[in-house]
Amino acid sequence: xxxxxxKNGEYNDREGVYFIPIVDNRVAVVKTPxxxxxxxxxxxxxxTDEACILRECLEETGRSxxxxxxxxxxxxxxxxPVLGLFHPIQRYYLGELLEAVDTPKExxxxxxxxxxxxxxxxxxxxxxxWALEEGIKNATDYTN
Numbered sequence: 001x002x003x004x005x006x007k008n009g010e011y012n013d014r015e016g017v018y019f020i021p022i023v024d025n026r027v028a029v030v031k032t033p034x035x036x037x038x039x040x041x042x043x044x045x046x047x048t049d050e051a052c053i054l055r056e057c058l059e060e061t062g063r064s065x066x067x068x069x070x071x072x073x074x075x076x077x078x079x080x081p082v083l084g085l086f087h088p089i090q091r092y093y094l095g096e097l098l099e100a101v102d103t104p105k106e107x108x109x110x111x112x113x114x115x116x117x118x119x120x121x122x123x124x125x126x127x128x129x130w131a132l133e134e135g136i137k138n139a140t141d142y143t144n
Contacts, residue, residue, distance in 0.1 A: 003127050004077035011077065011087035016042045017052040018090055018128070019065060020135040021097040025116050027132065028097050030060050030109040035124035038092070038131065039065075039111075049091060061097070061111040062104040068095040071134045074127035092131040094138060 018040030021028040029036045041056045043049070050067045057065040071092040080086035104111070116136055123129045 001072070001074040001127065001130055002076070003074065003130075006077040007085065009085045011085040012080070012083045013087045013089060014042055016040060016088060016090045017049045017056075018092050018131065019053045019057060019067065019097075020071060020092055020094050020131065021065070022094065022116075022135060022139040023113075026113040027116055027119055027135070028061075028111060028113050029119065029123070030106075031112050032108050032110075032124075036112075036114070036119065036122055037124055038128055039097075040090075049093065053093060053095070057097070058102055059105045060109045062100050062102045063111070064098040064101050066096040066098060067093050069093065069138055071131060071138055074130055076125070076127050088125075088127075090127060090131070092135065094135055 018038035020038055030039055039057050039060050043052045053067050054065055057063055071094055073091045075089040078086050121129055123132055
């Protein structure tokens, strides 16, 4: 799925992977001063999708995770206040959030479980709102 309108110019591409744990119609997300985001972030050199999710989950929540079913991918063309023309490309996976194993490293990220109905349409990014809907559709099977 593609969001936004591509303008002429050179975009800063950023590939990222995000995790959507869903239990009993509640979704685990991180709440920041900017709003709600899925657990995840940018892929580091040579990192697999699963390794990125496990690392980001540990950094943002202090928890381990089990990565499950691929939900889909989305990208958007936008302007970032610092980066200029910005093109995030994101892949989304369902899975299970497991036990706490460390202290979260991201001090402004609070792990919260939010009822789907209270989260619908309220993710910070439009493409993550789309991914939430796709995740809910696929949430009956958390495994591959």
